[in-house]
Amino acid sequence: MTSYIQKIKEVSERLLKEGKxxxxxxxxxxxxxxxxxxxxxxxxxxVQHLVWDSSCxxxxxxxxxxxxxxxxxxxxxxxxxxxxxxxxxxxIKREQLVIIGVxxxxxxxxxxxxxxxxxxxxxxxxxxxxxTVKGDGFEEVxxxxxxxQQNCALCIHRNPVEFDELIAETVEEQQDIDRYEDLRKxxxxxxxxxxxxxxxxxxxxxxxxxxxxxxxxxxxPTCFTDESKPQWVGKSQDxxxxxxxxxxxxxHCAGRCTDCGAxxxxxxxxxxxxxxxxxxxxxxxxxxxxxxxxxxxxxPPLDTYKPGDPDDFxx
Amino acid sequence: MxxxxxxxxxxxxxxxxxxxxxxxxxxxxxVTDAVKALGxxxxxxxxxxxxx
Numbered sequence: 001m002t003s004y005i006q007k008i009k010e011v012s013e014r015l016l017k018e019g020k021x022x023x024x025x026x027x028x029x030x031x032x033x034x035x036x037x038x039x040x041x042x043x044x045x046x047v048q049h050l051v052w053d054s055s056c057x058x059x060x061x062x063x064x065x066x067x068x069x070x071x072x073x074x075x076x077x078x079x080x081x082x083x084x085x086x087x088x089x090x091x092i093k094r095e096q097l098v099i100i101g102v103x104x105x106x107x108x109x110x111x112x113x114x115x116x117x118x119x120x121x122x123x124x125x126x127x128x129x130x131x132t133v134k135g136d137g138f139e140e141v142x143x144x145x146x147x148x149q150q151n152c153a154l155c156i157h158r159n160p161v162e163f164d165e166l167i168a169e170t171v172e173e174q175q176d177i178d179r180y181e182d183l184r185k186x187x188x189x190x191x192x193x194x195x196x197x198x199x200x201x202x203x204x205x206x207x208x209x210x211x212x213x214x215x216x217x218x219x220x221p222t223c224f225t226d227e228s229k230p231q232w233v234g235k236s237q238d239x240x241x242x243x244x245x246x247x248x249x250x251x252h253c254a255g256r257c258t259d260c261g262a263x264x265x266x267x268x269x270x271x272x273x274x275x276x277x278x279x280x281x282x283x284x285x286x287x288x289x290x291x292x293x294x295x296x297x298x299x300p301p302l303d304t305y306k307p308g309d310p311d312d313f314x315x
Numbered sequence: 316m317x318x319x320x321x322x323x324x325x326x327x328x329x330x331x332x333x334x335x336x337x338x339x340x341x342x343x344x345x346v347t348d349a350v351k352a353l354g355x356x357x358x359x360x361x362x363x364x365x366x367x
Contacts, residue, residue: 191317191322198320240360240361244359
C-alpha cells in the first residue's frame with residue numbers, strides 16, 4: 001500500500017494546480033509511530049507532507065461535515081461508504097467532492113503491536129506484506145495480516161464504492177468471512193449473563209467521548225450526552241450511565257455504521273464498542289438486506305417505508 | 316434491547332386504533348401479566364450513588 005503515495009501526490013498536486021479543489025484531505029505523519037493524522041493540503045507545495053501506509057485508520061469522512069469549499073478526499077473502502085452516507089444525509093454535496101479512491105488491504109492495530117513489545121516503539125516501516133518495528137534494543141519483522149485491526153480483518157468492502165479517481169488496481173475482496181462469530185456468542189447468552197458481560201466490557205470507560213468525536217456519523221450540533229434540558233443520560237461513572245451512553249450512541253448509528261473502526265481506534269482504553277454497532281449492522285442486513293453507504297441512489301431503511309418491512313414484533 | 320440484557324417480553328409493541336377499546340384492554344392485561352411474571356426489572360437500574 002505504501003506504493004500508492006506517489007500516485008496520491010501526483011493526483012493531489014494536479015487537482016490543486018488546476019484549481020478544481022480548495023484542499024486535499026489526506027494524512028500526514030503523526031508525531032509518534034502508527035499515529036498518522038488528518039491533514040488538509042491547501043497549496044500544491046503541501047502535497048509533499050501527504051503519506052499513505054497502514055496507519056491511516058482514521059475515517060476522513062468525519063472532516064467533511066458541513067464544509068463549504070471544494071475538497072478532494074483520499075478514501076479507503078470504509079471512508080467512501082461514509083462519504084456516501086454523508087451525501088445521503090445532506091452533510092456535503094457530491095459536486096463539492098473529488099473522491100480519490102484507495103483500494104485498501106487493511107490498517108494495523110497499534111494497540112496490538114504495542115503490546116507485543118516491552119520497550120517503546122520508535123519507528124515502524126512497512127512493505128507490501130510485512131511491518132518492521134524498531135525500538136530501543138529490538139527490531140522485528142511481523143506479518144501485516146497478523147496485526148490487522150479487527151474490523152479490517154473482517155472487512156468485505158476493501159475497494160471504494162464511490163470515487164472519481166482510483167489510485168491503484170482494485171484489490172481482491174475477502175470472501176467467506178464470518179463477520180459475526182463473536183456476536184452470536186453474546187446473543188446466545190441469557191439476560192443474567194449479558195448484564196455482567198457489558199458491565200465488564202465498559203468498566204474501563206472514562207466517558208471521554210473520543211469514540212463519538214472520531215465517528216463520522218456523530219455530527220449532531222449538540223449530542224444527546226451533552227444536553228441538560230432534558231438530560232437524557234446521567235454524566236456519572238455509574239455503570240448504568242456508561243451503558244446507556246454506549247447503547248444509545250450505537251442506536252444512533254443504526255443503518256449508518258460502516259464498521260470503519262474509528263471509534264475503537266480512538267478509544268484511549270481500547271473498549272470494543274463495535275460489538276454494539278455491529279449488532280445493529282447485522283440486524284439491518286438480516287431484516288432489510290441493507291449495507292450502509294453502498295449507493296447514492298437508495299434511501300436507508302430508517303427513512304423509507306416498504307409494505308414488506310418486517311413487523312412481527314407488533315402484536 | 317434484548318441484546319443488551321433485557322428479558323424478552325419486557326418490552327412489547329402493539330398497534331391499537333382509538334376505536335379498538337377491547338383490543339386495548341386485552342393488550343394492557345397481557346403486557347402487565349407478562350411483566351409481572353418476569354418480576355421487577357434488574358438491569359439498567361441505578362442504585363444509590365457510590366461514594367468512594
